[in-house]
Amino acid sequence: MSEVIVVTSGKGGVGKTTTTANVGTGLAMLNKKVVLIDTDIGLRNLDVVMGLENRIVYNLVDVVEGNCRIKQALIKDKRYNNLYLLPSAQTRDKTSVSPEQMQKLIDELKEEFDYIILDCPAGIEQGFKNAIAGASRALVVTTPEVSAIRDADRIIGLLEANEITKVDLIVNRIRMDLVKRGDMMTIDDVVDILAVSLIGAVPDDENIVISTNQGEPIVGTDALAGRAYMNIVKRIMGEDIPLMNLDTDNGFWNRIKNIFKSK
């Protein structure tokens, strides 16, 4: 049985693409057959985050318009041979694809894959409608900022209106130093405000910048964010994993330990 998950947020720049790349890679690491679809037509990004930008021949619009077969457009990942990417078109716009066409494409992919993960564009217009058309489940990504949370709330309402009932929240870019000082909302605050179930929290980790620079997902590494993503992946698969303490690695003793470790 395959599951179709849309990764969405409303606001741009909160980490949808990074989340898609890491959740997808994590699922593939756990031996699931996964396809990632970049639905942000005109602003293609998932390919660079995955480090697959040089392998693109055909794209989503080519498939929908029948210029190629689905198989021809799917790019196999460098690291895992059960992970594929369907890239978006860079030179077209959102109206090139309709929700009905997306639905049809996803129905075909369902026969082949365990997980279909859709990277949704920012906004609530056509691109959003395309991305959610075939989805049965949603991961809403937000950061602990007023603007991102307000948009997430709107998105959650729209998902419900479109009968996507399985909605989980990812709180991204948590900074425990600010939370402790009282200058950032806590994970509980965000969950309380948005009133949806939390599936994980990801710390603001400089390793994400580094791994994105290199076109490598961070999931599976020992970095705090990498472990946080792996926990999210396991929870998506139904495992009951307790929330990790995001604070541990910044503690005084751990910092000292890390100094010795790095030598």
Place this chain on the structure above:
Amino acid sequence: MSVFDLFKKKNSGTVAKDRLKLLLVSDRASCSPEIMEAIKNDIIKVISKYMEIDSDGLDIQITQTESEENHGTVPAIFANIPIKTIRNGSDARSEAKRN
């Protein structure tokens, strides 16, 4: 941080949470400022029948309140209406009749 900072003001995280809570209630209710204004004017009209109120000092907003039924919060209209003078019973009744 000095001792005096402790008394200064709320943490910005708490401020953000409080602002969002209010904002989202009105977002969810999709209650436009025009509707709020209309509600406010109607409230003034009704209450003025019975007592003299300070219509400039009237504050009305949509907030959240604890609900006993489902152990959660529900939207509520909160109105703070300063009263100037309470008219005595018989006056109020006769004026209400006239209006």
